[in-house]
Amino acid sequence: MSTDRLLLLIEDDAAFARTLGRSFERRGYTVLLAANLDAATALLREHSPGYAVVDLKLEGNTSGLACVQMLHKHDPAMLIVVLTGFASLNTAVEAIKLGACQYLAKPSNTDDIEAAFGHIAGVTEIELTSRSTSIKTLEWERIHEVLVETDFNISEAARRLGMHRRTLARKLEKQRVK
Structure with missing residues (x-):
């Protein structure tokens, strides 16, 4: 089979995988x-x-980073895009180090992913924001980082963050991430 438009989609959410897969098939993949x-x-x-699209968090708390590493070893020329609902600077850096060409936060659509395949080399024309990162954003990123470290154990994450378990549960309930 030709690699011209052959795409491997590694995603444990079957409904999302079917939808995204059909969308790419309509584009000739x-x-x-x-x-x-x-x-x-x-x-x-x-x-x-x-091409490959890899979800960062797979079933059983398996990391998509292992998939990225395996795919890159299989074919260093493969264009790999990582999708995640748990975006963090640490995982973005690791994904790129392991061979991904881009890292996108969900929700991302087929247009975003296909553009990421075409955007391999870094560019200096990216618009820099004049707005600094908010404390809420930093807090949310830290919470997700600790949740990943603790395999989504809320009690342990709350302990590591120095907050009550119910407080963390309320924060997570306010800002659900799929």
Whole structure:
């Protein structure tokens, strides 16, 4: 099979994977779906995709970063985009170091992902914001970082953050992330 428009989508949310896959198929891609690292590895035995879209958090708290590393080792020329609902500076840097060409926060659509495939080299023309990061944003990023570190154990995350478990639960309830 040709790698010209062959895309591997590693996503454990079956409904989202089907929707995104159909959208890419309408754009002329052939889409291979995998829900985890093992399924992706099995597909790579028979296919050589030129593109991959990897969800950062897969079933069983498996990290998509392991998939990025495996894909990059399989084919260093493969264009890999990481999608996540748990964006953080740490995971973005690691994804790029492991071989991803771009890192996008959900919600991202097919247009965003396809543009990311075309935006491989860094550019200096990115508009810099004059607004500094808010304390709420920094707090939210730190909460997500600790949640990932603790495998989403709210009690342990609250302890590490120095707050009551109910306070953390209320903060998470106010700002749900899919």
